[in-house]
Amino acid sequence: MSKGRAKENRPGLLRASLNPWLVRVEDHPERLAFVLHRVTGVIIIAYLLLHIIVTNTPARAGWEAWDQLMEQFGTNIVNQVGEFIVAGSVLFHGMNGIRLLLAEFFGVCIGRPEKPKPPYIPPTYRACQRQLLYLIFAVWPILWVFAGLLIFGVF
Amino acid sequence: MGASRIQMWQYITAILLIVFLGGHLVERLPWLVGAESYHDTLRSSFVSKQYGSWWSIGLLILAYTALFHGLNGVRGILHEWKPRLGTLWDAIIWAVFIVFALIATYTVAALW
Amino acid sequence: MVGIDPKAATRTPPKTVVFRVKRYNPKSGREWWQEYKVETHRGMTVLDALLKIKEEKDHTVVMRYSCRMGVCGSCGMVINGVPRLACQTQIAEVADEGNPVVTVEPLYNFPVVRDLLTDFTDFFEKHRSVKPYLLRKDREEQEEPRGQYLVSPEEHALMYEFTLCISCGLCYAACPVAAIDPDYLGPQALGYLFRYVIDPRDEEWQMRLMIADSEHGCHKCHYAATCSMVCPKVVDPAQAIQRLRSLLFKYKLGLWRKKKTAPLSEKPKDWKPRKPLPPEAQLVSPDVDLERLESEPVTVEVDGKRVELRYTIYD
Numbered sequence: 001m002s003k004g005r006a007k008e009n010r011p012g013l014l015r016a017s018l019n020p021w022l023v024r025v026e027d028h029p030e031r032l033a034f035v036l037h038r039v040t041g042v043i044i045i046a047y048l049l050l051h052i053i054v055t056n057t058p059a060r061a062g063w064e065a066w067d068q069l070m071e072q073f074g075t076n077i078v079n080q081v082g083e084f085i086v087a088g089s090v091l092f093h094g095m096n097g098i099r100l101l102l103a104e105f106f107g108v109c110i111g112r113p114e115k116p117k118p119p120y121i122p123p124t125y126r127a128c129q130r131q132l133l134y135l136i137f138a139v140w141p142i143l144w145v146f147a148g149l150l151i152f153g154v155f
Numbered sequence: 156m157g158a159s160r161i162q163m164w165q166y167i168t169a170i171l172l173i174v175f176l177g178g179h180l181v182e183r184l185p186w187l188v189g190a191e192s193y194h195d196t197l198r199s200s201f202v203s204k205q206y207g208s209w210w211s212i213g214l215l216i217l218a219y220t221a222l223f224h225g226l227n228g229v230r231g232i233l234h235e236w237k238p239r240l241g242t243l244w245d246a247i248i249w250a251v252f253i254v255f256a257l258i259a260t261y262t263v264a265a266l267w
Numbered sequence: 268m269v270g271i272d273p274k275a276a277t278r279t280p281p282k283t284v285v286f287r288v289k290r291y292n293p294k295s296g297r298e299w300w301q302e303y304k305v306e307t308h309r310g311m312t313v314l315d316a317l318l319k320i321k322e323e324k325d326h327t328v329v330m331r332y333s334c335r336m337g338v339c340g341s342c343g344m345v346i347n348g349v350p351r352l353a354c355q356t357q358i359a360e361v362a363d364e365g366n367p368v369v370t371v372e373p374l375y376n377f378p379v380v381r382d383l384l385t386d387f388t389d390f391f392e393k394h395r396s397v398k399p400y401l402l403r404k405d406r407e408e409q410e411e412p413r414g415q416y417l418v419s420p421e422e423h424a425l426m427y428e429f430t431l432c433i434s435c436g437l438c439y440a441a442c443p444v445a446a447i448d449p450d451y452l453g454p455q456a457l458g459y460l461f462r463y464v465i466d467p468r469d470e471e472w473q474m475r476l477m478i479a480d481s482e483h484g485c486h487k488c489h490y491a492a493t494c495s496m497v498c499p500k501v502v503d504p505a506q507a508i509q510r511l512r513s514l515l516f517k518y519k520l521g522l523w524r525k526k527k528t529a530p531l532s533e534k535p536k537d538w539k540p541r542k543p544l545p546p547e548a549q550l551v552s553p554d555v556d557l558e559r560l561e562s563e564p565v566t567v568e569v570d571g572k573r574v575e576l577r578y579t580i581y582d
């Protein structure tokens with residue numbers, strides 16, 4: 001036996017939560033969805049905490065103060081970009097959340113047990129969660145652009 | 156018993172959020188509420204109508220469920236990050252939950 | 268899905284391939300990349316190449332392997348960024364003329380003992396904690412079998428896939444949650460746990476569900492599904508864990524119980540009591556106490572308290 005110490009080899013919270021290509025397999029949108037779901041979830045909860053404080057304004061300081069604040073926010077580009085990011089986050093998180101609900105809570109759309117046979121693609125990647133995920137990646141940009149048009153005041 | 160007692164609520168709140176967060180976002184569509192633009196829907200003339208109606212209960216449920224769901228999600232991440240500090244994470248998360256739930260309750264009650 | 272390309276062995280890899288091997292010396296704590304040029308031939312696997320390096324160029328490179336045919340599960344390593352069995356990975360799959368370089372690292376999420384050799388102690392502890400063997404209420408009968416447990420082909424088909432696991436740890440190395448949380452049971456142990464929950468012969472499903480139902484059990488899985496991507500036996504642990512978790516929720520909501528377990532067949536006519544094992548089949552090491560291993564309770568956290576789950580207390 002060699003002396004000395006074994007070295008820990010876990011990538012850790014940030015690399016595992018932020019890098020969808022930590023393990024470089026191909027054709028694997030589920031991992032990307034995991035990273036996006038986690039990142040968007042954290043963005044939304046950060047927003048929600050601020051949101052609860054900001055929406056307390058009319059209760060604390062009256063409706064005039066609220067209108068003034070909204071006027072400021074509505075014309076501030078930094079704010080609009082922030083809102084745009086939160087909108088995109090909610091859209092992805094919500095849609096992917098439905099997929100995760102089906103898979104994790106209801107246990108559906110995850111494939112059925114079967115005897116492995118060529119070409120050896122595990123059932124979970126041929127299940128309808130995959131189609132749902134493709135659908136989400138297709139619909140998400142459209143809804144996000146639409147939300148952007150609203151937020152930046154195009155219509 | 157076990158972790159599923161809390162984790163089950165992560166999914167139940169997710170189902171509630173689809174309904175209530177969905178409704179909350181639809182309110183921001185100007186054509187549906189008769190406003191001129193998205194920013195118009197945020198003016199007091201529109202927003203104040205939402206409080207004082209049955210929907211303020213909806214808003215309160217939305218605040219509680221979203222807070223629970225989001226904070227419990229963060230709690231899970233913190234547990235993964237430093238499992239040894241589990242009790243500390245739980246204490247911090249539920250303290251934040253109570254404080255922000257109280258702020259939200261105050262908002263809705265004051266504007267009723 | 269990764270590494271199961273039956274045609275790969277028929278292709279010819281680049282004539283010479285550069286192997287970039289991640290080295291680690293536990294004495295000095297030094298880590299470095301070392302390159303070796305290897306002359307290849309058709310059908311050569313990454314393990315073949317590493318052994319060739321060991322024989323001809325540098326005998327200090329350390330790795331683990333045994334069967335060389337994808338059965339024992341010892342030779343897991345990260346090849347070109349993907350956890351794979353070295354013996355089941357054709358060089359032709361991972362290198363081509365355009366980029367005749369193969370990087371080899373030790374498995375992620377496992378402590379590195381030296382070079383490519385990783386420590387599986389914790390992994391096997393987790394495996395053991397899910398009690399990966401049949402448990403019957405009638406323990407005496409189980410020790411002194413009087414017949415067979417009858418399983419229909421339909422029942423068998425539902426669990427067969429999940430029984431194929433060779434405990435190679437590739438799924439554990441690929442999982443983003445295991446990459447963060449050292450306490451996460453991981454896809455291998457949870458997949459195994461599920462396989463016994465649905466095994467018609469097993470009667471301790473309630474205890475098994477309780478083991479899964481911990482802060483670092485099945486709820487830590489976020490269905491990133493990379494485990495199933497890299498599994499060399501197509502076990503599909505990602506599916507198993509989602510089935511396990513939804514079953515657990517249904518059980519908690521009073522919507523699911525294991526309805527029937529496999530009945531005992533009639534006592535065979537030529538039945539004889541079990542013979543004790545011959546001395547050469549007994550465990551020689553006095554350190555291993557089989558009795559203790561089997562009877563040791565699993566502790567789980569229930570309502571903030573540590574509770575010991577003992578055999579057949581949940582009737």
Ligand code: HEM
Pocket residue numbers: 037038040041042044045048093094095096097098100101104165166169170172173176177221222224225226227228229231232488489490
């Ligand atoms: C349409 C509404 C939503 C749905 C359907 C939904 C669904 C889900 C589901 C199913 C999970 C569990 C994922 C897993 O553990 O694998 C989850 C996690 C999470 N959600 Fe939501 N969610 C919604 C809205 C929100 C909101 C409004 C917030 C923030 C306030 C939020 C923050 C989070 C966070 C932080 C996580 C943890 C992420 C992780 O551990 O990777 N979600 N969501």
Ligand code: SF4
Pocket residue numbers: 340431432433434435436437438439454455458494497498499500501502503504
């Ligand atoms: S589930 Fe697959 S990848 Fe994981 S240990 Fe078993 S055989 Fe290996």
Ligand code: SF4
Pocket residue numbers: 441442443444445453454487488489490491492493494495504505508
């Ligand atoms: S499905 Fe679950 S166990 Fe498998 S890699 Fe993803 S998080 Fe890990």
Ligand code: FES
Pocket residue numbers: 332333334335336337338339340341342343352353354355
């Ligand atoms: S050496 Fe046995 S699986 Fe590779």
